Amino acid sequence: MHLLLPFQAPPVECLDWEEFAAQDIVIKLLRLDLVHPDVGGNKWFKLGPGLQQAKMEQHKTVLSFGGAYSNHLRALSAVAKICGLQSIGMVRGEIPQPLNRVLQFAAAQGMVLHPLTRGDYRRRDDPEFQVQLSARFGSFYLLPAGGGNRLGVTGAERIVDWLGQGSRSDWVVMACGTGTTMAGVINGLASAERAGQVVGVAVLKAGGFLVDEVSRWLSLPPDPKLRWHIETGFAHGGFGKSSADLDEFVGWFRNRFGIPTEPVYTGKVFYALRQLLRAGTIPPGTDITVLHTGGVH
Numbered sequence: 001m002h003l004l005l006p007f008q009a010p011p012v013e014c015l016d017w018e019e020f021a022a023q024d025i026v027i028k029l030l031r032l033d034l035v036h037p038d039v040g041g042n043k044w045f046k047l048g049p050g051l052q053q054a055k056m057e058q059h060k061t062v063l064s065f066g067g068a069y070s071n072h073l074r075a076l077s078a079v080a081k082i083c084g085l086q087s088i089g090m091v092r093g094e095i096p097q098p099l100n101r102v103l104q105f106a107a108a109q110g111m112v113l114h115p116l117t118r119g120d121y122r123r124r125d126d127p128e129f130q131v132q133l134s135a136r137f138g139s140f141y142l143l144p145a146g147g148g149n150r151l152g153v154t155g156a157e158r159i160v161d162w163l164g165q166g167s168r169s170d171w172v173v174m175a176c177g178t179g180t181t182m183a184g185v186i187n188g189l190a191s192a193e194r195a196g197q198v199v200g201v202a203v204l205k206a207g208g209f210l211v212d213e214v215s216r217w218l219s220l221p222p223d224p225k226l227r228w229h230i231e232t233g234f235a236h237g238g239f240g241k242s243s244a245d246l247d248e249f250v251g252w253f254r255n256r257f258g259i260p261t262e263p264v265y266t267g268k269v270f271y272a273l274r275q276l277l278r279a280g281t282i283p284p285g286t287d288i289t290v291l292h293t294g295g296v297h
Contacts, residue, residue: 054141174293250271
């Protein structure tokens, strides 16, 4: 089983957004949310290489971290089950009772959930703390929160395979939470010697630090034909937070286009895209591909 490949090739769909038709703007969606019914989105690409490595090292258990509404833990529970691995989810703060639908799903896949104080959660990358976890849970393969490591970036590079070789994309736009997917896409485009602009929409407050996060994973020297930047003005209060304006937009977008979205990741991306187009930030005649990276709707 090649974990870097999805069960279903993600289709590319055109978005008929009348408001911007006069600008000769082409908007396409790469529907990563459709690659797998339980692991739709960029998570399949980010988690695959790590779990493949866990299998190669003959681990039987994977452990990772996330919040009570973590798409990462949800996806990891499903991929681990597919791969025949046990999974442990360290949940920041108290585990809600009854379980919310994200943790219900994870538990149903066999993930064992454990609460982690916020102080210990901040220590999750501390080697000494990880030794303590090993003493508590025995041998496991550790995946960082969000799948943010070199293997995750390598997996995300494969997303470029589905953008269509030879097809035009002046702008590639996506949600940005850890910077892993964005770095992978930039690396993949650079390796393919493709030009354009890669834009990440920070989904958390004060997302300027993501510039450093993305930069540290880039594997090729800067190419003036391939530019990238992060939009930090569309977090709507922070990660997992929303606003009345965003909620109204998400409802309108679903009704108008029939495409599932949510206010944590993809809703903020499409909201940002509308604002950038209205402001004239994106030039007329631009061909845009938006990565629909999934999320719990």
